[in-house]
Amino acid sequence: MSAGRGQQPGHQTARVLGVEPRHTPGHVTVRVGEPGAGAIVTGDCVHHPVQLAHPALGSCVDIDPARAESTRRSLLASLAGTDTLVLGTHFPPPTGGRVVHQGDAYRLTPVPGLFVR
Numbered sequence: 001m002s003a004g005r006g007q008q009p010g011h012q013t014a015r016v017l018g019v020e021p022r023h024t025p026g027h028v029t030v031r032v033g034e035p036g037a038g039a040i041v042t043g044d045c046v047h048h049p050v051q052l053a054h055p056a057l058g059s060c061v062d063i064d065p066a067r068a069e070s071t072r073r074s075l076l077a078s079l080a081g082t083d084t085l086v087l088g089t090h091f092p093p094p095t096g097g098r099v100v101h102q103g104d105a106y107r108l109t110p111v112p113g114l115f116v117r
Contacts, residue, residue, distance in 0.1 A: 025063065029075070031084075039085040039096075045075055049091050052076060052099065052106040076106045085111065 030041045062068040079099040087096045097108040
């Protein structure tokens with residue numbers, strides 16, 4: 001996937017943010033728009049919203065648990081306090097919101113008027 005390829009007028013092309021070391025080799029997160037704005041689909045980097053409050057919690061299918069935690073912490077730190085809409089692939093409703101700092105961890109704050117199922 002490359003920016004601009006097959007792009008239609010008035011539409012943005014999704015950009016692959018990176019290969020995330022999680023449970024599936026080659027797993028990616030996808031960002032639409034610019035860093036600090038737009039949206040990001042987390043894929044399995046953050047598998048469940050509880051991982052925002054407890055980033056050390058992994059999944060039994062992480063291929064490299066220490067690296068998965070490091071990647072998750074890095075991603076959450078880069079998203080916290082920005083206007084980026086975070087869409088959790090496996091999150092129960094609300095599946096989308098913004099990441100904010102909460103003590104030494106994070107939480108997902110729903111966006112008023114946004115209903116993502």
